[in-house]
Amino acid sequence: MEKLKQSVKKAISEKVFSGIGIEVNHKGKNIFSMYEGKNLFEEKGQKDVPEIVTPSHLFDLASLTKPLCTSLLTSILVDKGSLSFDMRISDIMDEFSLSYNKELKDIKIENLLNHSSGLDAWTQIYNTINNRSDAYMLVRSKALSYKTGSKHLYSDLGYILLGELLEITTEHKLNYLFEHFITSQMGLKELCFIPISDPSSKDDKKFVSSGFSAIRKKQLIGEVNDENTFVFNGIAGHAGLFGTARNVCSLGQALLNIIEDKDNCPLISKKTLLKSFQRASSDSEWGYGWHYPSGSNSTGGKNLSKNSIGMNGFTGTSLWIDIDKDLVITILANRTIAPDAAKFGGIQDRFSSLRPLMHDIITGELK
Numbered sequence: 001m002e003k004l005k006q007s008v009k010k011a012i013s014e015k016v017f018s019g020i021g022i023e024v025n026h027k028g029k030n031i032f033s034m035y036e037g038k039n040l041f042e043e044k045g046q047k048d049v050p051e052i053v054t055p056s057h058l059f060d061l062a063s064l065t066k067p068l069c070t071s072l073l074t075s076i077l078v079d080k081g082s083l084s085f086d087m088r089i090s091d092i093m094d095e096f097s098l099s100y101n102k103e104l105k106d107i108k109i110e111n112l113l114n115h116s117s118g119l120d121a122w123t124q125i126y127n128t129i130n131n132r133s134d135a136y137m138l139v140r141s142k143a144l145s146y147k148t149g150s151k152h153l154y155s156d157l158g159y160i161l162l163g164e165l166l167e168i169t170t171e172h173k174l175n176y177l178f179e180h181f182i183t184s185q186m187g188l189k190e191l192c193f194i195p196i197s198d199p200s201s202k203d204d205k206k207f208v209s210s211g212f213s214a215i216r217k218k219q220l221i222g223e224v225n226d227e228n229t230f231v232f233n234g235i236a237g238h239a240g241l242f243g244t245a246r247n248v249c250s251l252g253q254a255l256l257n258i259i260e261d262k263d264n265c266p267l268i269s270k271k272t273l274l275k276s277f278q279r280a281s282s283d284s285e286w287g288y289g290w291h292y293p294s295g296s297n298s299t300g301g302k303n304l305s306k307n308s309i310g311m312n313g314f315t316g317t318s319l320w321i322d323i324d325k326d327l328v329i330t331i332l333a334n335r336t337i338a339p340d341a342a343k344f345g346g347i348q349d350r351f352s353s354l355r356p357l358m359h360d361i362i363t364g365e366l367k
Contacts, residue, residue: 001032001362004022004358007354008020008022008036009036012036015041016335016338016351017037017333017337018037018041019036019037019039019057019334020037020331020333021034021053021330022331022332023328024249024329024362025249025253026327028262033246035053037053038052038053039053039057039206040219040334040337048221053208055244055245055246056190056244057206057244058205058207059210059243059317059333060224060225061239062239063156063238063239063311063312064243064248064317064318065239066159066237066238066239066311068311069240070159071276071288072268072276073166073174073181074113074166075268075272076267077166077170079272083169085109085110085275087108087109088108089106089107089161092165092168092169093105093165097140098140100141101140101141101143103118107148109162110288112159112161112162113162113276114152114280114287115152115280116150116153117144117155117161118144118145118146118147118149118150120153120155120157121155121157121345124228125227125228125231126215126230130231132231132235135228135232139157139160142157157238159238159289160237160238164237174240175193175235178192178241179192182251186267188243188247188251190205190243191241191247191251192241193240193241193242194223194240195234195235196223197233205222207221207222210225210336211334216230222242224239224242225239225336239314243332245331245332248317248319249328249330252319256323259274259277259323260326275288276289276290287309290311291309291310291312293308299312299318299355300329300359301356301358301360303363303364304322304325304359305325307323308321308322308324314345315334316333316335320359322363325363325366327363327366331355335351
């Protein structure tokens with residue numbers, strides 16, 4: 001992996017990101033680990049002292065929250081009989097909650113999971129709202145932008161709403177559910193939400209900065225990058241998770257083990273997990289929160305098999321699971337700290353071309 005090491009060091013020297021963690025599992029075993037750089041750039045006059053990135057440093061996972069938390073929790077609750085993928089929003093929310101927008105009542109759980117709900121991709125919440133309750137109400141008030149089920153449009157709003165449905169169903173917050181049903185079962189102590197209102201949640205943890213927030217006017221170290229998630233106290237269905245590369249890779253490996261019938265005590269049934277991995281339609285790249293390789297433009301590079309699922313986070317994070325190759329690749333970087341980092345999803349920057357290249361180098365080294 002010498003070529004990968006050189007590419008990473010070059011990117012750090014050119015300030016594409018300040019730090020990175022990479023974990024690769026092949027055939028059930030860890031075959032490569034790499035940690036390079038510092039948790040933030042060294043700048044004159046800053047109060048935060050840069051630290052060398054280690055395996056115990058947590059990164060802001062951004063949209064990896066969707067498959068690793070919200071989608072997985074939904075599937076677990078389906079297994080337990082508390083939910084079904086065909087259940088409609090009106091089966092869970094009361095009439096008052098839907099009184100602002102009755103268009104929502106017939107949207108199914110699966111529409112929210114596979115980005116076919118009709119909800120827009122995003123809306124600005126943080127400029128007018130400052131608490132979770134009002135933020136949820138604002139999302140529920142948004143008119144649909146297309147007919148439910150007619151197409152697939154990646155949507156933060158859909159996953160925010162799905163997170164609220166999980167909280168209503170269980171009468172617990174997402175951070176509790178994630179710990180209770182997932183991380184505590186696996187001993188993954190380096191994968192968690194960091195509530196804004198609870199500074200003690202950062203105790204005994206090391207974080208990689210996700211950059212400077214012009215809105216909050218500070219370096220974001222152990223505080224969620226996504227401004228909308230900040231309004232949700234750092235806990236939302238679309239973003240908010242923090243984690244180390246080794247714990248993200250472990251969770252990815254656990255899911256692969258279930259598919260391969262190698263787990264005697266799985267978090268979720270193989271049948272339900274396969275359902276969540278299933279492509280929503282022949283013309284869609286989406287499963288239930290998981291993305292399929294998009295041909296030559298895939299962020300996972302050109303060498304992943306068609307039977308792969310993965311997800312990227314806005315901050316520079318990614319997890320890819322190649323079922324055919326028995327492969328798990330976790331790359332966590334802090335792309336958003338770069339001075340020229342793209343500020344909106346879908347816009348290309350220097351990291352956009354580097355990420356698939358790193359995956360190609362890794363897959364090219366496999367035997």
